[in-house]
Amino acid sequence: MSLSEQVWGAVTADTATLTRYYRWHARLYDATRWSFLFGRTALIRAIAADSQPRRILEIGCGTGSNLLYLHRQFPDAAITGLDLSADMLAQARRKLATHPAWGQRIKLIQWRYDQALNREPGFDLIVFSYCLSMINPGWEQALEAARRDLQPGGRLAVVDFHDSRFAGFRRWMGVNHVRMDGHLLPRLTALCPPVTQSLHNAYGGGWRYFQFIGQKPGG
Ligand SMILES: C[S@@+](CC[C@H](N)C(=O)[O-])C[C@H]1O[C@@H](n2cnc3c(N)ncnc32)[C@H](O)[C@@H]1O
Structure with missing residues (x-):
């Protein structure tokens, strides 16, 4: 087992674990997450400034x-x-019903996203918002699935935690199934050449989050 696997083994969560976690958190999610899941609407505004997608998929759409x-x-x-969480989707359904x-x-x-949804690429925008950092293990497979689901020339847009210099905070996030050791951005830039990418401090440097929009080659 590599050092990285030993350190991040604590954050791993299978479908049953995440389902249980969100059974409780779904009820409090909207009331609490605005205070630390930064950059979500800004990412969507940045997408709109760059492209006009017609078929959109959000993986891990939550509420x-x-x-x-x-x-x-x-x-x-x-x-x-x-x-993957029925409880999070129930909250989403409630909103849509209004x-x-x-x-x-x-x-x-x-569905737990670990393979492409369609045989042929069906989307011109795929969004991961604070989801990839929770797919442990399997974030590489999820990204490969998204690459397949994305049409050539389509956009992959991601906002997520990047890292924190505070080991205690990283461990606490691990307890909440979030891995934050800067592992996502290098893979994203390798997969889809960036249209825009940026790193931001949260709470004066308590942690950093990133926004990324990449374009799948071709098209
Ligand atoms: C932190 S929430 C983010 C929700 C929403 N995207 C947002 O920005 O508010 C992460 C969501 O990803 C979902 N999730 C985690 N791993 C997943 C997977 N492999 N496939 C589908 N959903 C997943 C969780 O159930 C949860 O609803």
Whole structure:
């Protein structure tokens, strides 16, 4: 076992573990996460400044807030939200039910994303928002699946935790199934040449998060 595997073994979470975790957190999610999941709406605004996607997939859509914001930015797009947690999707469904137009444009799927959804690439935008850092193990497979699901020329957009210089904080995030050791950005830039990427400090440097928009080669 490598040193990295020993250190990050603590954060690994299978489907059952994450399902249990979100059974409780789903109820508090929207009321609490605004205070530390930074950069989500800014990412979607940056996508809108760069492209006009028509078929959008969000992996790990959770309670659906990004789906609604994506719908607001891209009202003609067909949007799919996918998540492994029935409890998170139930919250999303509740939101969509408040507006008939949302239900028509936004489809929800319960699934653990570890392989491509379709045989042929079906999306011109795939979004991961604070999801990849929780796919441990399997984030490489999820990215490879997204590469397959993305049309040539399509955009891969990611906002997520990057790192923290505080070991205690990293360990606490590990207890919450989040890996933050700067592992995502190098793989993303290798997979899809960046259109934009940026690193940001949260709470005066308590941790850093990143925003990334890359373009799949071809198209
Ligand atoms: C921190 S939440 C982010 C939710 C939403 N994207 C946001 O920005 O608020 C992470 C979500 O990813 C989901 N998730 C984690 N691993 C997943 C996987 N392999 N496939 C699908 N969903 C996954 C979790 O169930 C959870 O709802």
